[in-house]
Amino acid sequence: MNSFLRCVAAVLALCAAAPALAQGAEEKDNIAGPYVPTPWVIVDEMLKLAGIRGEDVVYDLGSGDGRLVITAAKRFGARGVGVELQTELVELARIGAKHEGVADRVKFVQGDLFETDIKDASVVMLYLLPRFVTRLVPRLRAELRPGTRIVSHDYPLAPWPPDRELSMDVAEKEMISGTSWTRLYYYVVPARVQGVWELTLPRALADAPLVVQITQEPHATGGLIHHGNAELFLRDLTVRGEGVRFGLLYRSRLIAFEGTVNGKTMTGEARAGSVREPWTARYLGPLQR
Ligand SMILES: C[S@@+](CC[C@H](N)C(=O)[O-])C[C@H]1O[C@@H](n2cnc3c(N)ncnc32)[C@H](O)[C@@H]1O
Numbered sequence: 001m002n003s004f005l006r007c008v009a010a011v012l013a014l015c016a017a018a019p020a021l022a023q024g025a026e027e028k029d030n031i032a033g034p035y036v037p038t039p040w041v042i043v044d045e046m047l048k049l050a051g052i053r054g055e056d057v058v059y060d061l062g063s064g065d066g067r068l069v070i071t072a073a074k075r076f077g078a079r080g081v082g083v084e085l086q087t088e089l090v091e092l093a094r095i096g097a098k099h100e101g102v103a104d105r106v107k108f109v110q111g112d113l114f115e116t117d118i119k120d121a122s123v124v125m126l127y128l129l130p131r132f133v134t135r136l137v138p139r140l141r142a143e144l145r146p147g148t149r150i151v152s153h154d155y156p157l158a159p160w161p162p163d164r165e166l167s168m169d170v171a172e173k174e175m176i177s178g179t180s181w182t183r184l185y186y187y188v189v190p191a192r193v194q195g196v197w198e199l200t201l202p203r204a205l206a207d208a209p210l211v212v213q214i215t216q217e218p219h220a221t222g223g224l225i226h227h228g229n230a231e232l233f234l235r236d237l238t239v240r241g242e243g244v245r246f247g248l249l250y251r252s253r254l255i256a257f258e259g260t261v262n263g264k265t266m267t268g269e270a271r272a273g274s275v276r277e278p279w280t281a282r283y284l285g286p287l288q289r
Helices: 004-020 042-049 067-076 086-100 130-145 173-177
Strands: 057-061 079-084 106-110 123-126 149-153 163-171 180-190 195-200 211-219 220-227 229-231 235-240 243-250 253-264 267-271 276-286
Touching: 042 067, 042 123, 042 163, 042 180, 057 067, 067 079, 067 123, 086 106, 106 235, 123 130, 123 195, 173 235, 180 253, 180 276, 220 243, 220 276, 229 243
Parallel strands: 057 079, 057 123, 079 106, 123 149
Antiparallel strands: 149 180, 163 180, 195 211, 195 276, 211 220, 220 229, 235 243, 243 253, 253 267, 267 276
């Protein structure tokens, strides 16, 4: 056995038990999972599902031996950051990065993933216990840039419905989770659209701007317009990354909107029959509850 493999074996033996031994950690309730490395075949599938590109910055929250980040750098030329509580695993990941020739592209930080700044990520990888991935949902949706991709191994980010799911049988998982059945969940962080917006339609479709109240929760997004005595609902309002689309039945015409959210403005094209015109929306402020 060469010195690298000896070091790996010693560290793994120590780390599998380490979370249970961490003094005082229980009170903090931040041990989001024991050290269980993602099998290599699943590493490949997670990177593929995330569609890693050279310009990506891949974060693994609870990075273990750093295999996801190191492989993303080695195979796709991405940059990456691993955040890991256990010092020995951080050290192991740094050795691994050097060994694989990607130490200049990746960084391993010893720290608590719940307290780490994640806003530079363009991809986030997770393999944590269910209640901890759920705990991360508000932060992921609030802090990550729209369009950031997330892949979670085995546990969904409930109540956020995934954009894609993938299942596969991996014999190695039998020893880890008692079943070979493995599921991967893929999410794209939506632009933040909750609040009051002024929607301006082309003259051909409306003569005055409309005020829209948008509510955005992980499981549903909705929009409401008070128009005279009537309430008009945005139909099938969908936000995916920076893209937005919805329908509106206005003065007996069904108008289909497609566009892009850019911070406090939205712009796009509205279609109604043969009419195709630009539309805009301007953020007015938070919802009044
Ligand atoms: C199931 S392992 C996954 C390792 C790696 N992501 C992989 O897929 O191979 C979970 C890792 O998260 C780490 N971890 C648990 N809670 C953490 C926290 N609050 N901050 C940083 N790392 C944490 C554990 O030490 C462990 O190495």
